[in-house]
Amino acid sequence: MAACLSITTVLSAASSFAQDLTSTRVNTLGRPGIVEMPSAEMAPDGQLSLSYGRFGNFNRTTLSFQITPRLSGSFRYSGIKDFNDDFDTYWDRSFDISYLIAKEGTYRPAIAIGLQDFLGTGLLSGEYIVATKSVGQKLRVTGGLGWGRLASHSPLGLSFGERSEIDVATGGTPNFDQWFRGDIAAFGGLSYQLNDKLTLMAEYSSDAYSAETERGVFDHKSPVNVAVDYKLGKTTSVTAFYLHGDEVGLQFSASLNPKNPRVSGGLEKAPLPVRPRPSRAADPEGWSDGWVEEVGDASGIRKALSAAMTEEGLTLEAMSLSVTRAEVRFRNDRYNARSQALGRLSRIMTRAFPPSVETFVLTETMEGVPVHSTVVQRSALEAYEFEPARSMLESVTFADPLSFEHDNLVSVREAYPQTLWSIAPYVAVSVFDPDSPVRLDYGIRGQINYELAPGLTLDAAAFARISGNISDEEDDVDDSTLPPVRTSSREYDNRLRVEKLTANWYSRPAENLFGRMTVGYLESMYGGVSGELLWKKPNSSFALGAEVNYAVQRDFEDTFGFGDYDIMTGHLSAYYAFDGGYHGQMDVGRYLAGDWGTTLSLDREFNNGWRVGAYATFTDVPFEDFGEGSFDKGIRITVPSDWFAGTPTTETNDFVIQSLTRDGGAKLNVSGRLYDRVRGMQGDQLEERWGRFWR
Template structure:
């Protein structure tokens, strides 16, 4: 259990409330098609997932929908993030605070995870049926399980009934019991409480919602939650099991709910929805590409078709210069080129297009205009961090013939090859390609969530990034931060009686006004077919410096890959940006990657962590072919739960949002959100940017094919 002050509660409520407003505002500004509550939509209850008020329903949201809600009634407030993982499976993460639940704490804050699965969808006569778990890996305070059915009657009425266990059996018990239920509350949370599932007494609940208009819905329910602990504490008067409310759809993506709960108090909720499947600008609003240039007839350009132009004064330097200029206008950089009478090979960098197929399409159009008629084969090799990652072989005749045909026809005649397996003529480096210097300055917001003394702490400032590519594969990179304001440094260092070295729990001590986050030399290479390597030396991240090496094996056509990383690092000084402390460690992992298809991707890392603990991290992501990623991870090591501290083990939720999805024009930028436990020492991994797998995979065959529909854009 963790103490929370009333001031801390206000900070958390304001932050989560702001998050809901921001999510809803984005939806309004960009006209998302995700549905909030309406005559045919899914209502979100006070638990932040499909439900009436306190009771669940068997409904599901549209596949992929993200929902953020904030709800409050009586002494309780709850903020919830819900994701429709598959068409039938949804998951939720909630942060719930209750006033005066114990003598020791002003506000008791609790993190919970919920799952719901619709085992039967609704038919003409049958209801939809779902099974769910609430707080299945938390402290157990809110733990319950249920089986629920929902049926539509006409266009406006939906009726729900269900059976509940745990909290959902504390009222309206049937007098039945399925074994003994252990009601122990785990103070540190994070423990899978499977021994409780569907055990103990069984309660009944039910309700209905009726669409009075297309925007206004009446909600009524018979609750099976008696709020025993809250009633015993006198913070809630459970006078009745009946709850009634009204839900109003402010916008198709934002709904508000008002309710009278348990004959005692009023409740209020607001939910905002966003669906990655529905971009703000369908198809994008970027400028149109150049048209494909058809080759002249042989009689009109006999020299060009013969190939004699190579010896006739029209040399490659002139073509190379014109090609580089045209590519630069499209956000592509020419690295090198080789040219014969029938074949042109182009090494390029893609700095603009998150859909690499679109970069290939734009380059194909440019190439059709840049080379004489005898050049029949184009080989486009994408270079990432100085490494040639993948070669795409496209017949020029196909570009000319298929410009106005479905993109799939072009894919059928396109080949993807590892550059090391492809015969190549000597490449001529483009003028000015190296050295290459890039820099940027942008605002940053660094937040620490779920702190025992304040649910959120944050630093706001400016962050600068420098990159100097000396030669292909060799670069110098640096990141520095200037904090303008914030309170992360007020966070007290976590201590568990020195059970583990303080490798992450001392994060606040690195929250200086000026921070040299990283300063490193990096060498990337593609030394053999399907093999990629990287070595980094320097200040690798804001807490550790040293040397790290990585190797990756990945075939372009395979759904799986294998990698390994090892590093020797030393802990950096708190105040001196170039100094070190006494603690050093050898850390490293063997990693397996798997694309399961249907938008799911997994990663397993096994090895030694920064606190010298051994274990594994499992990550599972739902990926959308427009660049969105929503996933979760969990790390289990040989550190006992009691030594790890609150949360028992490291776990979290991560969301990656492509900026082009919001603005409609191509950009490789993303915005990332990570929700995880407080910084703990167990399961802590080196925070290296630019790891090989993401760099190689994004430009690889599978990713290119997934977004091939943008080839002609």
């Protein structure tokens, strides 16, 4: 109590100018804070941090993300040795969230409110209100009030309502009836930045480690914690700490921010410059229609254009040409930023077509099917080449290719058939198994895409497992009454496995409407038929989709055989792109286990292709029938390869972190779903990354 009063006195007396209370340093729980107590500091907007710490019988791994400048979230995986008789090490999953209520002012501290372990088993469950104030340039002072676990040491004798017990049988549900209830305790501390690399910290903790002390895995001797943090580099640090007069520990932390690419500016070669047109007096025939008879069927222009596009990683599929207008249909095999592909193709077109051609129509295709057209005026290219990209954006228009006529459109015969293939090593990771938190398989994976004609493709992927231990996992406790539609995945122990083998048909049934039909071995566990329709306007933030699947579970041992389980499944989907780079999705329908419900997703999207988000699925399966975890939920991250490499590529790396793999809320994993593919080529996404048009 005395510590809290002294901190409050310092806060009220502080008259230093306000600082930006951001912090790249994290505490022992993997979030901005002092030693293990929280603070009102926030990480830089968009930052991802990963930390691993160990002390005594404890180890903690935490992934944190600064969702907005004021909102942060953390997912933690903690291990406690000898805590539970059933396991040598008891592993616990927990989620935290914190919101900055008020930023620091000249005399006012920053104030934040937070929930700790609000979706887990409740072992770390607690809530807090905390204030942090900078005093000068190097000292930060923090004081706060905690509930739950954060009120287990020296409560103030104050309470708010009754705090109920958590049912840990299933876990994973929000413990609403506990939030900010029960005893209240005070905590606080100081951090002092000695120099650019070294920060010293001390705190008075309100966490008594009651559950751990009762089980003899921790000895709480003092509420005082101290630590020293040393920055190894711009994004990495190591922290040494001494907790509660009993344990010494170390923590390693690393962070990155999607806003800051590893290679600033990129390493790709410079594009061709725009070729200005000669004056009418210098080329009267080129400015009139006199050149039309001379070029005839324009085969020479098509050949030269195709060769120049190939150099830029673009494939010419069709072209039409008139005196004043040219349309080019193309496939982009190189640029993750579609606007960069448009910029490079536009400049090539200024070199390929006669001066009278003023209007360029650039139509990008998906598997040969036209998806989106960008209409560019040649005079704008000539006028704005050295101006900000925004000027060029204001001069273009976006349209559905089906909204206008395509006279004299000639397909390029060399575009089909087309074969794309790759062979590369792969690593499969399984996490959160209580007996082995991380399991790995590794081997070789090959895939091939054979495009027979516009819209018609054959896809195949297979992998050969060289070694690993994922299939060595023991069966989970059978606490679910659902069919084993996903929990049986480890039964597929074939060293050589066909991941998918499908025939796919993509189509444009009508304006703003896209279609997909997939038949064959749809994914590693299911085969069947999948059909999808998507309605999406070129410049709209809103889209609707529908998918219907007939799925049959594949045989565990026979690569091309099927089992006895089959089901009709599918969803209606709504998508919306919010301002600020946030994207929401809602799917309503039937899942693989026959349960009905909805999946809600929210992602933060960065204009370089990064995505970080979370999802949760709620179905008509009661939590007790679902089993441990209560409902399906997870975190997903998409990392564009060009962010690391610095050179253009359309490849991305997708990661999904699920606390548990269960059977409820399970969806079919079909490749080639329409929404993300279509949206990436359309106007709203193009505008987000239009700054790369002149790259």
